[in-house]
Amino acid sequence: MRKQPRQKRSQAMVDDILEATMICIARHGMEATTTRKVAEVAGISVGSLYQYFQDKDELYEAVQERLTDAVLERVVQVVPTLPAHDLRESVRILLTSVADLLDEKDGRYLALLREWNQVGMRAGVERIEAKMMEIIGMQAAGRWDRDVVRRLPLVSYVLINAAIFNLVRYFGSPSPYFSREELIGALADLVSAQIQSGAARD
């Protein structure tokens, strides 16, 4: 990378490049995404691409950060509205806001989230997980009894992963047997029931 972008045109370019990268990944997956294709979709040259990103990895890191930021932004946006609802409805609202994001822009975010196990992508899932843990923790504070809180880390882990991967899987190839809303409803049931019950075991 030669320098930080100083002129307006180049700042817009960084944005175009990231957007183009996401489009490429959404179209043909991460493996088939090349610097040349990204440049082509962005309407620039490969050379310009390398002025703002040291290498392909750095490009992917930036794009992953974009995904994570987008998810977290949605989540944070709805958090203030949650105290007005019961647990199940809160979960439903939360999941719907993420699901809406995955539906946007021809599934650009969805395609990215699907590649979570690619090197350099895992950090994103961990950031999302951490934020969700925090939100659950806030809901729990002083309201639920000790036993529920004690098992919260494990239960949260399981539930967050369950929610994320069910959404990714369903949106990637929706089952004809139930709708998006039914899926989210089932997940909301799952999460709220499991948290409130405190999990049957000792």
Added chain:
Amino acid sequence: MRKQPRQKRSQAMVDDILEATMICIARHGMEATTTRKVAEVAGISVGSLYQYFQDKDELYEAVQERLTDAVLERVVQVVPTLPAHDLRESVRILLTSVADLLDEKDGRYLALLREWNQVGMRAGVERIEAKMMEIIGMQAAGRWDRDVVRRLPLVSYVLINAAIFNLVRYFGSPSPYFSREELIGALADLVSAQIQSGAARD
């Protein structure tokens, strides 16, 4: 592919090649796995590889089938023992048998399952899912009340995905806060509670 393997040495070779492919994927991921590396690990030449597999894709398909077969074999093996236990214990046994497989052979199966969203790999997850649905259905037959059974497809879908991806994620990078057994326990709680309760909603 020139011909079907007729001699013993060549039949063993097909096996070596598949094993080598899995080792390569486990070591450096699917993206970094090349025909040359596979041949090297298998101790053969690239030319020989192409005698038994038309192209790289066919190799991957075969390897994915291997993974699916291995998982289903384990599952089918423990199914007859399930009626002796309650639902939660049944789920625990089932999950443990899959988890054991993922632990085997330096995580060869785990690495493969992580790449489920790669093209040509999704069929495997669907086969596993179908089998699990069948098992759950058998357990349900005549034993659970109508309302539980009616919601079974959706609830099963959610729970199976929750179980698979929680296992894959945990085994891929285990959390230091809880053990493998605790994770499986939590999943068993989740699945059994959710199925038996019939899900709180209408």
Added chain:
DNA sequence: AGTTAATGCGAACATCCGTTCGCATTCAAT
């Protein structure tokens, strides 16, 4: 032992990849 078909090999080929670099263009400041 000799013959033939099956099997194994690996250098060679075309293609594509990530990345670089010298040059052309544009911008901002004078």
Added chain:
DNA sequence: ATTGAATGCGAACGGATGTTCGCATTAACT
């Protein structure tokens, strides 16, 4: 309008990849 820096370009480079093909080796059968 001139200048010097910032930005944009794309042909070119070295290396890796999937795949092929003619030849060497091995097994099976007479």
